[in-house]
Amino acid sequence: MNGEELYNRLSKSLVECSLRSQKFFLPDVIDDEITTKNVKVAALSRFQRIFQKGFDDKIVQQTKKVFAILVMIEKPDAIKALLAEELNDSHLPLAAGSDNILVSANGKAFLSFQLWKSKSRDEFLEKQWWVQAPVLKTSGQHIKLDPKCAMPITDCKSVHFQPDCTVHQGVLHTSRHQALITTGTNTKVAIKEFLRGPAPFDDEIYILDRILNIHHPHLIQHICSFVADNRHYVVFPWAGGGNLREYWEKQDHADRTADLFVWHLQQLLGEADALRVLHKINCRHGDLKPENILYFDEKNNFVIADVGVSSIHKNPTIRRSDPTTSKATTPSYEAPDVVTGINSPRSRLYDIWSLGCIFLEFLVWFLFDHNSIDVFSGSRLRFNTLKQSALWKVIVHPVVSEVIAALRSDPRCEGDTALGAVLDLISETLLRIEVKERHAADQVVDKLRTIYERAKSESSYCFNAVEVRPIKPIQLQSPKKPVVHQAKPRNSMVTEESLIQLNDGV
Numbered sequence: 001m002n003g004e005e006l007y008n009r010l011s012k013s014l015v016e017c018s019l020r021s022q023k024f025f026l027p028d029v030i031d032d033e034i035t036t037k038n039v040k041v042a043a044l045s046r047f048q049r050i051f052q053k054g055f056d057d058k059i060v061q062q063t064k065k066v067f068a069i070l071v072m073i074e075k076p077d078a079i080k081a082l083l084a085e086e087l088n089d090s091h092l093p094l095a096a097g098s099d100n101i102l103v104s105a106n107g108k109a110f111l112s113f114q115l116w117k118s119k120s121r122d123e124f125l126e127k128q129w130w131v132q133a134p135v136l137k138t139s140g141q142h143i144k145l146d147p148k149c150a151m152p153i154t155d156c157k158s159v160h161f162q163p164d165c166t167v168h169q170g171v172l173h174t175s176r177h178q179a180l181i182t183t184g185t186n187t188k189v190a191i192k193e194f195l196r197g198p199a200p201f202d203d204e205i206y207i208l209d210r211i212l213n214i215h216h217p218h219l220i221q222h223i224c225s226f227v228a229d230n231r232h233y234v235v236f237p238w239a240g241g242g243n244l245r246e247y248w249e250k251q252d253h254a255d256r257t258a259d260l261f262v263w264h265l266q267q268l269l270g271e272a273d274a275l276r277v278l279h280k281i282n283c284r285h286g287d288l289k290p291e292n293i294l295y296f297d298e299k300n301n302f303v304i305a306d307v308g309v310s311s312i313h314k315n316p317t318i319r320r321s322d323p324t325t326s327k328a329t330t331p332s333y334e335a336p337d338v339v340t341g342i343n344s345p346r347s348r349l350y351d352i353w354s355l356g357c358i359f360l361e362f363l364v365w366f367l368f369d370h371n372s373i374d375v376f377s378g379s380r381l382r383f384n385t386l387k388q389s390a391l392w393k394v395i396v397h398p399v400v401s402e403v404i405a406a407l408r409s410d411p412r413c414e415g416d417t418a419l420g421a422v423l424d425l426i427s428e429t430l431l432r433i434e435v436k437e438r439h440a441a442d443q444v445v446d447k448l449r450t451i452y453e454r455a456k457s458e459s460s461y462c463f464n465a466v467e468v469r470p471i472k473p474i475q476l477q478s479p480k481k482p483v484v485h486q487a488k489p490r491n492s493m494v495t496e497e498s499l500i501q502l503n504d505g506v
Contacts, residue, residue, distance in 0.1 A: 007071050014130065015154060019170060019191065020228060023150035025133035026068060027173055062088040065131040072130070073123040081112040093128050093146070096121070136172075136224050140212040142205070145228035153191065153235075164200060166193045169238060172223070188238035189223060193231065201225075201232035207307045208234065210281055218267075218274035220294070220305040236305070241295030244302060244358070245373075248290070252370045258459040261366065265418065265452045267302045268359060272448055274304050275355060276441035279348040283307075288354035289333040290361065332377060333357045336394045336433050336494045352438045356430025357493050360400070363407060363423060364476065368469075372476040376403060379475055380492060394433055399475050400493050406473035412463040418455040419463045425451070431493065 010026060017023045059067050059079060066089055070076045091104035100121065102113045113121055126148070133152045134143050145151060152173040160167035168191040194201040208222045215221075223235045241247060254260060271293065278285060285292075285307060292306040335353035364372050379399045404427050413419040425447055429439040439447070455462045 006076075007074065010068060010072055015150075015152075015173060017133075017150035017153055018156040019151055019153045019168065019233075023148070024130050025150040025152055025173075026130045027152070058083060065089040065092060065128075068131055069124060069128050072127050073120060075116075075120060078112070078116075081115075082110065085110050085112055089131075093132055094125065096125060134226075139221060139223060140209060141224045143224060143226035145226050147229050149228075151226060151228065153189065156191070164194070164196050166195065167191070168193065172235070188240070190236045190238050192234045192236065194233070198227075198232055201227075201234070204234065204307060207283060210283065211278075211307065214277050214281070216274050216277050217301060218270040218303055219277065220303050220307070237296070239294035239296050239303070239305075241297035244290035244293040244295065247295045247302075248362075248365045248373065249370045252365075256366055258455075258462040261418070261462045262452070262455050262459075264362060264366065265422075265448075265455055268362065268422075269445065269448045269452050271302060271304060271358075272355060272441060272444045275351050276445050279351070279441045282348075284348045285351050285354075287333070288351050288358065290358060293358070331492045332380070334492065335435075337435060339394050339494070347435050349435050349438045349440065352430055352441065352444065353432075353493070355444070356426045359422060359426050359430065360404070363419065363426075364403070367407065367410060367412060367419075368472055368476060371478065372472060375476050375478055378479075394494050396431060396433065397493055400431070403473060403475050406475065410470055411466050412470070414464060416461070417463050418451050418461050421451045422448075433494070 013026060014024045015027055017025065063079065063083065066082065066087060067076065067079050070078050070082075087110050091106075091108060091110075094102040094104055094110070097103040097109060100114045100116075100118075101109050101111055102121065102125070103109045113124075116124075129146070129148045129150065132146070133150045134141075134145070143151075153170040154173060156168045156170040158166055159169045170189055170191050172187045172189045174187070194204075205225055208220075208225075211219050212221055220236060223237065225232075225234045227233070242250070275285065275288075285304065287306065288304070292304065294303050294305045295301075296303060333354040335350045337347070337350050337353075361373050361376070364376055376399070380397050404423065407413055407423055408420065410419075413423060425444070429437075429444065429447070432438045
């Protein structure tokens, strides 16, 4: 292969980073093309091949990247002078110094560049970034990307927008994640771009780094993070199965078998155990909901994600007197603590309430369907009418209490069943207004594991078989006519009840 052929092969191999337009990188094609044989033909004359034995091997072993750049700017013969100055790939990237020389980051000067034309030097400085795209060697690697350097991510498209971040779907090129993926295929990833400066990014990275050391199968682990042009990104594995709510919708027509129930019970146990581990390092998730539980279909596994609202405290709650600084959460799954403890530090038991909401929605889905969850959510709309009153108390939303009672009387849950046991776990230890009445995560795990182990070994324990599915409770039936609300509703598992009945009917 002569120099022109090698140039064409490398040119065709250039890949554009679609996340950062006009930034290119050369994948591991360099290893395939910069071989001893090709170097001999492209860089050395026949005379030099005879009298400079080992020259080509030196290029292949030490300066593949440098030689690739020289081929791309059509100066492959310049490699001889640069090798004489002991330039190798570890010196890249070079920068412009005084008197038309180029220097490495540690200050080593390469004088032979003085003999080059300005255009050629500029081309070298520009195209050297094509071989500088980072290689991800460890999970959680943080990269400060030069503005001129590409990130090895292709096929990007924006898929989710929020005021504080945008999520892009992309593909991490197989040649740049050597230690992460061993299948030899490109990896689909989610790239979270932070839109409100470095502070939220730094907070999330701090938490993600703590999680990275846990290695829990039900907790998200980030692949890497990077900063480029003052923009901040975190890269995660792509969840091909969507989130838990989407999963319920897609699997709405699945037969409600004992095996399906046991598998879901195993996943719920895993999620509870993930919370246990988070709480052990004094971390509260803060926004646990089905949308933040992702399904990785290739592993058949649910993973708790989106720790952007999470908070890590150096001291246990009981020793802290400062009120919690809350970020945006989701009303349907937020604990009553947001009302009862406005000026108090928020306990990690806040997550236990949210977990109870998710467990209850799972039972509604398993016993009926996805639409029942939507109806259940809609029936909990309440109006924020009590801000002017100081005399009120917080109770579990009446609709929630009614649904729990209806499920408890469902023939599939009656008696000694796993369904009934999970329902009792929810009502007695998770959805409790008083924080001190909620079980800690380790207690929830212990009780749920007992239910799971028995259900796994004794299928008849899962639920009572019925010939005909019972009629839905009225609270889960779609209304015949749309309900028109006169004020902006707020969806929650709790409601506020005035001690002097100022808000009668809420």
